[in-house]
Amino acid sequence: MKSFVILLATLPLAAQTPQRIQSPEVKPDRTVTFRLRAPSAQQVFVQVETLSKPSAMTKGEDGVWTYTAGPLDPDYYGYSFIVDGTPFTDPSNPLRKPNYIYQTSEFHVAGPGLPWELSDAPRGVVHRHFYHSAVVGDDRDFYVYTPAGYETNPKQKYPVLYLQHGYSDDASGWTAVGRANVILDNLISQGKAKPMLVVMSLGYGAPEILQPNVSFRDADVRSRNFGRFTDALLQEVIPQVEKKYRAIADRRSRAMAGLSMGGAETLLTGLNHMDKFAWIGAFSSGGMTNEFDKQWPKLDAKANDQLKLLWVACGTEDGLIKINRDFREWLKSKGVKHEDVETPGAHTWPVWRRNLATFAPLLFR
Amino acid sequence: MKSFVILLATLPLAAQTPQRIQSPEVKPDRTVTFRLRAPSAQQVFVQVETLSKPSAMTKGEDGVWTYTAGPLDPDYYGYSFIVDGTPFTDPSNPLRKPNYIYQTSEFHVAGPGLPWELSDAPRGVVHRHFYHSAVVGDDRDFYVYTPAGYETNPKQKYPVLYLQHGYSDDASGWTAVGRANVILDNLISQGKAKPMLVVMSLGYGAPEILQPNVSFRDADVRSRNFGRFTDALLQEVIPQVEKKYRAIADRRSRAMAGLSMGGAETLLTGLNHMDKFAWIGAFSSGGMTNEFDKQWPKLDAKANDQLKLLWVACGTEDGLIKINRDFREWLKSKGVKHEDVETPGAHTWPVWRRNLATFAPLLFR
Numbered sequence: 145m146k147s148f149v150i151l152l153a154t155l156p157l158a159a160q161t162p163q164r165i166q167s168p169e170v171k172p173d174r175t176v177t178f179r180l181r182a183p184s185a186q187q188v189f190v191q192v193e194t195l196s197k198p199s200a201m202t203k204g205e206d207g208v209w210t211y212t213a214g215p216l217d218p219d220y221y222g223y224s225f226i227v228d229g230t231p232f233t234d235p236s237n238p239l240r241k242p243n244y245i246y247q248t249s250e251f252h253v254a255g256p257g258l259p260w261e262l263s264d265a266p267r268g269v270v271h272r273h274f275y276h277s278a279v280v281g282d283d284r285d286f287y288v289y290t291p292a293g294y295e296t297n298p299k300q301k302y303p304v305l306y307l308q309h310g311y312s313d314d315a316s317g318w319t320a321v322g323r324a325n326v327i328l329d330n331l332i333s334q335g336k337a338k339p340m341l342v343v344m345s346l347g348y349g350a351p352e353i354l355q356p357n358v359s360f361r362d363a364d365v366r367s368r369n370f371g372r373f374t375d376a377l378l379q380e381v382i383p384q385v386e387k388k389y390r391a392i393a394d395r396r397s398r399a400m401a402g403l404s405m406g407g408a409e410t411l412l413t414g415l416n417h418m419d420k421f422a423w424i425g426a427f428s429s430g431g432m433t434n435e436f437d438k439q440w441p442k443l444d445a446k447a448n449d450q451l452k453l454l455w456v457a458c459g460t461e462d463g464l465i466k467i468n469r470d471f472r473e474w475l476k477s478k479g480v481k482h483e484d485v486e487t488p489g490a491h492t493w494p495v496w497r498r499n500l501a502t503f504a505p506l507l508f509r
Numbered sequence: 510m511k512s513f514v515i516l517l518a519t520l521p522l523a524a525q526t527p528q529r530i531q532s533p534e535v536k537p538d539r540t541v542t543f544r545l546r547a548p549s550a551q552q553v554f555v556q557v558e559t560l561s562k563p564s565a566m567t568k569g570e571d572g573v574w575t576y577t578a579g580p581l582d583p584d585y586y587g588y589s590f591i592v593d594g595t596p597f598t599d600p601s602n603p604l605r606k607p608n609y610i611y612q613t614s615e616f617h618v619a620g621p622g623l624p625w626e627l628s629d630a631p632r633g634v635v636h637r638h639f640y641h642s643a644v645v646g647d648d649r650d651f652y653v654y655t656p657a658g659y660e661t662n663p664k665q666k667y668p669v670l671y672l673q674h675g676y677s678d679d680a681s682g683w684t685a686v687g688r689a690n691v692i693l694d695n696l697i698s699q700g701k702a703k704p705m706l707v708v709m710s711l712g713y714g715a716p717e718i719l720q721p722n723v724s725f726r727d728a729d730v731r732s733r734n735f736g737r738f739t740d741a742l743l744q745e746v747i748p749q750v751e752k753k754y755r756a757i758a759d760r761r762s763r764a765m766a767g768l769s770m771g772g773a774e775t776l777l778t779g780l781n782h783m784d785k786f787a788w789i790g791a792f793s794s795g796g797m798t799n800e801f802d803k804q805w806p807k808l809d810a811k812a813n814d815q816l817k818l819l820w821v822a823c824g825t826e827d828g829l830i831k832i833n834r835d836f837r838e839w840l841k842s843k844g845v846k847h848e849d850v851e852t853p854g855a856h857t858w859p860v861w862r863r864n865l866a867t868f869a870p871l872l873f874r
Contacts, residue, residue, distance in 0.1 A: 163721075164610070164721035165721065166721055169753070180595070181595060182592075182593065182594075182595045183593070183594065184550075184551055184594065185593065185595075186595035187551075188551055227547075227595075227597075228549035228550065229547075229548065229549065229550070230545070230546060230547045230549065230550075230592075230600065231600050232592075232597040232598070232599055232600055233597070233612065234601075235595065235596050235597055235598075235612050236721075237612075238607070238609045238610070238612065238679075239607060240612075242603070243603060244603045245529070245603070247598065247600050247602075247603070247605075262648050267638070267639040268639075269636055269638050269639075270633055270637040271635070271636045271637075272634065272635040272636075272637070273632070273634050274632040274633075274634075274690075275632060282628050295753050314603075325639075334634065356528075356529035356531055356601075358529065388660050464600070486783060505530060
């Protein structure tokens with residue numbers, strides 16, 4: 145057994161901590177216990193997505209801080225520890241939400257039958273493409289979901305949903321956190337959604353908007369971010385997708401949707417390019433200003449002849465509910481037909497997973 | 510601008526920290542400064558991959574701890590902070606190495622022209638497949654790299670390298686950390702490697718081997734882990750790949766390689782199934798025992814007629830160098846031809862990226 149002693153001696157320092165602890169522990173009663181070994185810390189909180197404020201953890205004699213939350217509704221949740229004021233992910237948990245700014249761990253409270261849960265549905269494939277963007281001037285990626293059966297039906301062509309992530313997410317957000325591929329696997333398998341491709345590209349036309357010294361509030365950066373995003377999507381991503389995949393290259397077979405910043409991008413790109421998209425879904429949109437006339441100067445009731453669906457959703461506890469209501473009022477004033485969707489919830493992924501599960505079945509009918 | 514105030518108010522708690530800091534900062538002279546705001550901490554270290562011991566950070570008046578390492582050789586490095594004894598990833602850095610046990614952040618010291626650096630080479634695609642493993646009894650994934658030109662040359666068939674990750678890694682390890690896709694993009698573009706598919710599946714036949722209360726030293730679990738890994742690869746992964754991709758289904762067009770636990774898996778699977786593989790590469794193998802005769806009971810000099818390449822590598826500073834040297838001595842005693850490869854370095858990714866960049870060009874000649 146000598147070799148294993150040697151093997152362990154070569155592992156990183158973290159391996160030399162006395163004993164691994166289990167955190168989080170999700171119990172059958174849907175309570176969740178968090179644990180952190182931090183004997184010298186003075187105060188530790190755990191901040192759980194959807195819970196309004198951080199919860200104080202209790203230190204045990206073994207130096208391990210614990211807190212039990214719940215019972216929680218079945219879902220995926222982000223969380224972080226706040227140790228004497230500094231936010232950290234959970235060192236005992238490999239699940240993490242990819243994000244450029246906010247590092248959070250993740251846990252799952254299982255709820256069989258929910259749209260984002262694994263089931264017996266045949267699984268699609270997620271393809272990651274890499275390219276140099278001439279529009280933005282960087283090397284970037286986009287993801288393409290192909291539904292089960294794509295490889296075995298070589299003559300079938302598919303409509304495409306272009307699905308945008310939010311500010312601080314990366315292009316993997318909708319699959320890694322949003323579980324878009326699992327949601328589509330389930331909906332398609334159950335006959336609730338049409339088989340479709342889902343394309344998830346990088347939402348930054350001005351990636352400097354993520355830098356510590358730049359603010360999303362900076363109107364110049366934001367305008368460049370939105371403008372170049374649209375150009376990269378229309379000039380670079382869509383042509384690659386329609387060349388590499390059996391996509392139906394027709395506005396009635398293209399949908400666009402997104403969350404938060406990606407919702408604003410969907411409205412800005414989609415409603416200004418109805419020659420490209422006939423189906424539009426905006427989830428908890430953030431980033432457009434109240435000057436709606438300036439952002440959609442040509443939008444009027446003629447859109448009703450082109451749009452098959454304009455679906456504008458927001459959680460009622462979301463700080464963005466007001467601008468979304470204002471936007472829908474403005475649409476009404478312009479005579480533009482749309483679906484008003486308000487659901488429980490704040491500016492969180494549980495809302496957006498449900499948005500996608502509700503929106504995708506409406507497409508390409 | 511009101512909407513942005515609202516938007517920011519809805520962001521997670523981490524956003525409410527006074528000011529984002531930049532960490533790590535990689536400077537043109539290849540020194541790297543790490544920063545962590547932790548005013549109440551008593552002692553903070555940073556542990557950097559390839560550096561033998563943790564470095565003490567210094568606390569500034571602003572409560573921010575800093576340390577500058579280097580200059581460092583161009584490469585990708587893992588690191589973590591150790592705050593009063595607890596290891597954490599860097600809350601300011603979105604780059605993280607995916608791993609089931611050791612949570613570490615990552616940074617990049619650029620070295621244009623190195624095999625893992627982005628270049629003008631055309632980019633391949635990384636496909637993520639999901640399936641239910643009947644052998645192991647879980648839902649799992651595998652990744653397939655297709656080289657540039659795969660879609661546009663529909664009649665070309667490709668040889669396949671089956672590439673295994675190490676203990677505690679997941680199936681994304683070889684792309685996310687090992688940059689296998691970028692290395693192949695470069696080698697193929699430069700004419701140094703043949704165009705090939707690379708398949709990266711999950712290396713756990715007994716996933717319970719990852720649990721806090723189970724040890725990799727447990728011979729029963731390890732044996733089940735290796736046995737079911739082999740079965741899942743041969744019975745589930747390879748058939749799916751050869752059905753879904755234009756793979757040449759012939760032993761001379763199949764290679765297998767892996768690092769650490771994946772090196773042992775490669776030797777155990779490959780050398781016991783030479784009807785399936787003609788090219789074998791073991792990088793810093795760990796997990797086999799010194800009882801070589803028991804693990805390869807039929808191996809003898811007849812293997813020389815079947816194997817096109819048996820490449821056994823280890824870093825000279827790796828704790829596993831001895832068992833790898835012993836194994837090669839045993840191969841010699843059996844009259845089995847192989848390449849002895851010793852390179853500088855320990856049990857770290859910089860060694861394995863270089864192993865892949867050296868090994869892949871030898872394949873399918």
